[in-house]
């Protein structure tokens with residue numbers, strides 16, 4: 001039985017860069033993307049799934065290359081009007097992006113699962129690889145700071161990651177069921193590699209690993225597990241990773257980021273500036289992805305590295 005399936009765990013912007021690279025070097029049916037849903041939230045009465053949408057837009061070539069989230073060629077009439085009406089305008093929803101949230105909210109209300117909706121949206125947008133939520137059940141990342149517990153998007157967007165993070169919680173994770181196609185794929189014996197993409201370990205990867213059964217399914221899938229460090233040269237490429245590590249009392253290093261995956265890794269790809277001992281085989285390579293060529297090159301690197309571990 002050929003082991004050809006690559007299962008990629010990813011959050012939004014950072015992980016999506018490697019996912020795009022993988023999608024350009026693998027046949028569509030050999031890539032399955034497991035998306036974090038801990039960032040999801042209800043806003044203006046809409047169900048919003050930022051990491052699923054970022055991954056979908058990136059794979060569809062519709063992503064906003066400046067922000068990394070939302071769509072390119074957007075218009076903002078809805079937001080302008082929400083502001084004029086005194087509505088909540090801290091979370092910016094472009095007019096085209098808004099249509100997806102409205103349609104998803106309607107379908108969820110009609111009893112469709114997030115997986116069914118995501119699969120249909122991907123089909124309609126011409127996305128080849130499968131993008132699946134880690135679970136169809138509700139999981140929400142929450143942040144405890146000195147003003148108490150706050151929802152993830154309130155922390156990340158409304159408060160621009162200013163609050164000091166004392167603790168993270170993934171509410172609902174303990175009762176969340178592993179998305180069945182993800183479980184089936186990991187149990188199929190056809191997995192070539194599990195890739196942990198360079199998303200924030202705390203807020204994008206740990207919620208995925210917190211779904212009961214996910215860690216065991218990965219450990220028992222019969223394939224190497226390789227992560228790409230989100231830290232380059234002692235700092236995060238973007239987002240609150242480094243700040244969170246400092247606030248959680250961790251060194252801002254690749255080794256500390258890998259420590260969050262405690263024992264799951266067979267291999268770890270770190271940027272030349274970051275190599276240190278982490279108890280898995282190290283592969284030193286440039287991990288900064290600025291261009292499409294960088295994304296493809298890193299994808300080829302991690303695939304070859306994973307293959308070398310079997």
Ligand code: FO1
Pocket residue numbers: 011012013039049050051053054069070090091092093097153156157
């Ligand atoms: N991130 C921001 O920093 N500001 C925003 O206004 C914003 C809007 C937004 C709309 C749709 C969407 O899918 C993502 C959006 N994001 C925004 C990113 C979002 O906060 C994600 O959670 C991050 O990308 C982290 O994964």
